[in-house]
């Protein structure tokens with residue numbers, strides 16, 4: 001049996017399209033799961049080598065199911081990310097006209113991306129959330145709903161017709177997907193990497209979040225994501241999901257994580273992996289004083305001082 005990747009299914013999701021852009025997907029069996037949780041649980045149970053799931057979109061922010069699983073479920077790690085531009089088609093059964101549509105369905109993350117279009121074109125329609133956009137298409141095929149927002153490519157798979165295409169309230173809307181596996185050594189740095197962590201503060205004090213962010217700022221590390229998620233322990237209790245520039249083997253990143261480990265109640269490392277938005281050539285040089293060489297020279301100097309050899 002070839003190693004398999006679980007993904008948010010059924011067939012015809014944006015997730016599947018994004019997954020197929022990864023070269024390694026060509027050598028794996030790709031297995032659709034009904035939810036993000038079930039795909040991630042398949043990895044935890046050892047049924048799948050990795051799972052591919054949406055984690056963030058540029059219109060609405062984090063996909064909370066995925067974040068919460070990575071924050072609170074049995075530990076998993078991110079190994080890859082993919083960015084996909086998203087534009088929706090309105091899929092219907094052949095013969096359906098716009099004026100026939102009373103119910104429409106899609107993944108909850110799709111709604112903020114088509115809200116204005118709906119207001120202008122189908123103001124009285126009833127919205128029903130589905131487990132994924134392709135699942136909404138499947139439910140239209142079964143006759144449960146009149147229309148689904150999904151990728152145009154899902155139409156053929158579910159015997160549907162695209163009544164409208166190119167639907168998107170925001171230009172350049174993108175969704176970010178991640179390949180998640182069981183914890184193991186991260187891939188070697190690619191030169192343009194990202195490190196994801198979850199932080200729990202030790203106590204509640206003024207400037208607490210600034211203290212966490214300061215560990216990155218003083219080492220010249222840019223952040224790409226900061227999302228608070230409730231811990232479930234009551235109003236006002238949050239943990240912070242952070243994506244930071246760099247790889248855990250970069251000295252400045254390792255030192256920032258050491259700083260956070262000292263001041264946080266808990267730090268969960270979610271992985272260091274190549275970033276999908278930039279290549280090595282696009283990156284700016286590290287800020288003065290934050291390169292690996294400068295960290296190493298400073299640490300050698302301290303060692304010499306400790307030895308009385310400065």
Ligand SMILES: O=C(O)C(=O)Cc1ccccc1
Nearest residue numbers: 013014015107109132133175
């Ligand atoms: O992959 C899909 O089709 C999904 O249902 C997740 C999703 C939701 C909204 C935009 C992109 C992906």
